[in-house]
Amino acid sequence: MPELFRAARAATLVPGSAVINDAAILTSQGKILEVGKFSDLSRAFSGSVTDLGDVFLAPGLINAHNHLELAHLRGKTVADQGFVTWVEDLIRQPIYELDPIKLDQAFSELKRTGTVMVGDIATRFAKDMAGFLQESGLFFTVFTEAIGEKVPGKGFMPRGDFDRGGYSVAGHSLYTCHAQVLQAAKAETRAKGLPFSLHLAEHDDEVAIMAGEPSGFLDLLQARGRLRDFTAPGKRPVQQAHDLGLLDESTLAVHCVKLTDEDVRTVAESGASVCLCPRSNEFINVGRAPWEKLHQAGVNLCLGTDSLASNHDLNLWNEAEYLKQRFHGELSPEDLLAMMTRNPAGALGVDDRLGTLEPGKLAVWSHVPDWLWELFE
Numbered sequence: 195m196p197e198l199f200r201a202a203r204a205a206t207l208v209p210g211s212a213v214i215n216d217a218a219i220l221t222s223q224g225k226i227l228e229v230g231k232f233s234d235l236s237r238a239f240s241g242s243v244t245d246l247g248d249v250f251l252a253p254g255l256i257n258a259h260n261h262l263e264l265a266h267l268r269g270k271t272v273a274d275q276g277f278v279t280w281v282e283d284l285i286r287q288p289i290y291e292l293d294p295i296k297l298d299q300a301f302s303e304l305k306r307t308g309t310v311m312v313g314d315i316a317t318r319f320a321k322d323m324a325g326f327l328q329e330s331g332l333f334f335t336v337f338t339e340a341i342g343e344k345v346p347g348k349g350f351m352p353r354g355d356f357d358r359g360g361y362s363v364a365g366h367s368l369y370t371c372h373a374q375v376l377q378a379a380k381a382e383t384r385a386k387g388l389p390f391s392l393h394l395a396e397h398d399d400e401v402a403i404m405a406g407e408p409s410g411f412l413d414l415l416q417a418r419g420r421l422r423d424f425t426a427p428g429k430r431p432v433q434q435a436h437d438l439g440l441l442d443e444s445t446l447a448v449h450c451v452k453l454t455d456e457d458v459r460t461v462a463e464s465g466a467s468v469c470l471c472p473r474s475n476e477f478i479n480v481g482r483a484p485w486e487k488l489h490q491a492g493v494n495l496c497l498g499t500d501s502l503a504s505n506h507d508l509n510l511w512n513e514a515e516y517l518k519q520r521f522h523g524e525l526s527p528e529d530l531l532a533m534m535t536r537n538p539a540g541a542l543g544v545d546d547r548l549g550t551l552e553p554g555k556l557a558v559w560s561h562v563p564d565w566l567w568e569l570f571e
């Protein structure tokens with residue numbers, strides 16, 4: 195049975211469209227049939243009408259970068275001390291103990307704050323996380339994380355079919371994976387037409403390790419038996435990722451804090467999407483990405499909270515507000531909303547069902563908070 199939903203306003207995020215006042219969304223069997231003015235859509239409609247009241251609807255939010263398996267570390271990690279201290283602290287924590295209760299709280303928080311999908315990195319528990327996420331009611335891509343020196347014979351991804359999401363592969367980083375591991379991970383996603391994700395240019399130690407300069411973090415890794423035979427490429431992280439063939443339209447590069455102007459051009463020309471995690475960057479104290487230059491260069495920008503080991507909450511609206519308050523120059527409310535909806539839907543390859551409010555998409559949406567509502571006035 196078709197249902198008609200009425201709301202004070204709606205931003206469909208369909209390119210070129212304006213905000214609709216006194217809006218209505220006609221749905222059937224979980225999908226959107228039509229979006230428009232209530233006066234138009236109600237004229238020929240005789241079924242049940244749900245008046246959502248004085249709310250401003252936007253597409254359901256997509257948190258493009260998370261590590262939900264660390265949900266139990268909320269409030270337990272050290273803030274502000276830089277990346278090496280943060281990692282040293284993190285690996286002293288029980289990072290490999292999934293906590294179903296904390297996970298459940300995390301799912302509830304995501305749903306309560308408008309998120310309908312997560313791009314989730316799973317270092318150890320890809321199968322468990324996919325199972326939990328399928329049960330949670332969220333949509334998901336679980337990125338099995340490639341890390342270290344070895345390419346697994348059977349590939350990185352577990353098998354499994356889910357109606358709410360699926361698996362893909364992410365490289366942990368340029369400095370914790372051998373080059374051939376990253377290339378094999380990228381090749382596996384390319385062969386299956388899936389998105390690939392990579393933490394890229396997050397902090398100064400990454401730049402130093404790539405350049406072959408002294409780095410406390412490489413010392414730490416090698417003391418733990420990792421990357422003993424690592425040879426520095428003598429390049430900047432973005433250049434190295436590009437030269438390894440890791441950057442293209444199906445790559446989601448996460449963080450991109452340490453970028454030169456040339457790096458921004460390289461990323462933009464590659465067609466890769468970038469997931470900004472501004473509050474995580476502040477939490478760890480690594481600096482902030484050149485948001486304005488990336489935006490100006492036309493990069494497909496997404497937003498992620500990153501994990502609760504480097505953020506205070508999973509509320510993506512808070513991520514957007516943080517970015518908006520510190521952004522220099524023009525960033526329209528539509529562009530900001532797109533970073534949490536249309537852009538990540540494209541980056542994660544789910545734009546056939548999420549990302550905008552238009553016919554054929556799933557009937558899921560979020561409520562724009564007051565501070566952002568005001569920016570549309």
Ligand SMILES: [Zn+2]
Pocket residue numbers: 259260261315393448500501
């Ligand atoms: Zn991350």
